Amino acid sequence: MTRGRVRWGRLVAGAFVAALLGLLAAAPAQAAGYRYWSFWDRDGSSWAYASQGPGTARPDDGAVQGFRFSVSEDSKDAAKPRGAADFDTICAKTPAEDGRKRVALVIDFGTPGDAPDGETPPEPRTACARIADDATSADALAAVAKPLRYGSNALLCAIADYPKSGCGEQVAGDGESEGTEKKASASEESGSGGPSVGLIAGVAAIAVLGAAALWQARRRRG
Template identity: 35%
Template sequence: MNARLTTSTTQKIALAIILISSQLVALPSSQAASKGWRYWGYFQSAPGSTTWKAAMTGPTVDIEDGAVEGWSFVFSSDDVPSVAPKTKPSFASICGKTKSDPDTKRIGLVIEFGSAAYAPKGEKVQKTIVRCVTTAKGSQGIDVLGQVIKVRSASSGLICGLNGFPKKECGVEITTPASLLKK
């Protein structure tokens, strides 16, 4: 599936991620401990890197051949995004068998659906998706994602659902699940 978004939509996505970031960081610590947000966190690993880095610009950026893109459904009360995918961003293991082509680029993609501890009520956490995506040289992160799964976004551009998870909500504030509270 190839779901290309317009420049206007991709700009809205980047703005929405930045807005959520500033809202989460600005919370008083007393409130942050009792509440937080569940949303799709976006991570990147540059070619040759073996660690995730939180992507604060949103998926409307150019990515290089050999990069790995990561998405993780997270719960966070103090940082955006706070929980990187558990799957290591190893381009060699994800795309090692995919031959390079001068007309395209290869991007590793990891999508993790989070924990049952903070999944929306009645929704089942899906299995992790790990794929090597061959895409056009000009593709951005959102293009790579859209080639693999269905993407649902808010009118602001915020990524709300991937592969139908969660079904309806979009970056909602919830009470911190008991299993995540520090004892």
């Protein structure tokens, strides 16, 4: 084999390794999430992510709503409230009153894996809030699960004093908080998308280098 061919082989191999390293660097890291209370409406036998925040939503009499504390990337992967969610069962001991409405609430404090450092989530609970006809979901929650804590953008930070600190902070892929408050809205958009430009470029570079190596090998054999 001539020196030129050896040099060419080393060049192709080096470029291949460089492109592969670039591809790995361009691949997205484990997605970060946010630690926060999500808000849900009961739709028949299933939960639907609420289209309004609890401060503006005005549930009807007989409604069932849920709150779940968890770490999630966006509304599409948010954990749903667990446990029974039947209005007649939750509000069985709360009689109706004229001029007031009853709203059944399912409050799920989440799992130990979602809890901030040093805190233990309480057991999930249900409650029946009897409130004024024009009251909001936030009013219903305040009637049965004080103390509540809110942050900027009216983000619900704590229910029944859980968690004691933090408010929608970003959580890195390793589970550690990064201290960035979640800019939440009632209806969230997913931040996921297609492959990055760097990822596509890396794949293309490897394909080109592989074709060049194959052409060179065939040339030597010929």
